[in-house]
Amino acid sequence: MAPAAAMLRRAHFSSFHPSTGRRPRGSADRVSLLLPASSPPRVSWQQGSGVAIRGRVWANVSSPFEPDGAGEDAVSPSPQGREQSKVDILNILKSANNVIPHVVLGSTILALVYPPSFTWFTTRYYAPALGFLMFAVGVNSSVKDFIEAIKRPDAIAAGYIGQFIAKPFFGFLFGTLAVTTFNLPTAIGAGIMLVSCVSGAQLSNYATFLTDPHMAPLSIVMTSLSTATAVFVTPTLSYLLIGKKLPVDVIGMMSSIVQIVVAPIAAGLLLNRFLPRLCSAIQPFLPPLSVFVTALCIGSPLAINIKAVLSPYGLSIVLLLLAFHTTSFVAGYHLAGTWFRKSADVKALQRTISFETGMQSSLLALALANRFFPDPLVGVAPAVSVVLMSLMGFGLVMVWSKRTSCSPC
Helix, strand or coil: CHHHHHHHHHHHHCCCCCCCCCCCCCHHHHHHHHCCCCCCCEEECCCCCCCCECCEEECCCCCCCCCHHHHHHHCCCCHHHHHHHHHHHHHHHHHHHHHHHHHHHHHHHHHHHCCHHHHCCCHHHHHHHHHHHHHHHHHCCCHHHHHHHHCCHHHHHHHHHHHHHHHHHHHHHHHHHHHHCCCCCHHHHHHHHHHHHCCECHHHHHHHHHHCHHHHHHHHHHHHHHHHHHHHHHHHHHHHHCCCCCCCCHHHHHHHHHHHHHHHHHHHHHHHHHCHHHHHHHHHHHHHHHHHHHHHHHHHHHHHCHHHHCCCCHHHHHHHHHHHHHHHHHHHHHHHHHHCCCCCCHHHHHHHHHHHHHCECHHHHHHHHHHHCCCHHHHHHHHHHHHHHHHHHHHHHHHHHHHHCCCCC
């Protein structure tokens, strides 16, 4: 195409002879060779155009005083066109988070139908998996975001109240109903209460990140504070509610906080700050990987404890935990709505504190149940809670993310 443009320019110059001022003989033949009469395209000599519309060829023809390279722009492909397929792939990867609720539901069904699909993902992989989710949050955040989050002690206090006052109250209520009304074994009631005594879940941070990304640092600060103080609060609450003081490993829990929360987020922040090109290169691949990791963290506890879940007590436990998580989500939402009703970002705060109150570290409760309670039935409620809170939490993500796409709050 470039030689064709050059010949067009030569035909333009051959329209007159510089010495005679007349058109040289044969010049029409040169043009007819370029533009045969059998299918004559209509050529517009509009300068600087390169768009073909309905059979009219818009040629990019330069003036006689422009460089020869100017005419080649007409036939060179647009940079946007060259990048179109690449952009489409990146958009698909980045939008993978939108299917998380469906993936959660699918992993739940798969764990029920074919447990071996998840039983290989044992408890030793939970910490690295949650750490990866925190790394993904850190990559998409900045140090400034966390500094701004720390400057909101009122929001942090509201999340803490929802986590360790409102939620334990509901745990005690439904744990008592399990024994007195549903006639379930005492161990089942103790398991429900134990779920209400643990700190916030790292999945709540990820759910907040998907719904209100600017609130993710605040959610992480809330969860980190509740996790750090859980070494004292969880044993106290378990003693008050269950009547058993758990000898929680303080050093081990603090080490877990560093491994699962602090170190991955710090690594993501440092990568974002000092290696922005590398950060930009891996960001599109984090959503699909996060979806896969989330599915494993949800399907594995259910598959491992499938026998207890499908026991005669299974349906009653599901109903009680469903009521427990529902009231926790609603309580957190309305607590924030009342506390911050005059705040400009009240809706975002309501969603954040609702996630923080309704989603807790059921994996920690499961580990404590397996370690400190001789009755295996105590661990059934935490195993079911992992699945239910994830289904409900990411279901809210799907609903609230659609609303936030229409309005900033």
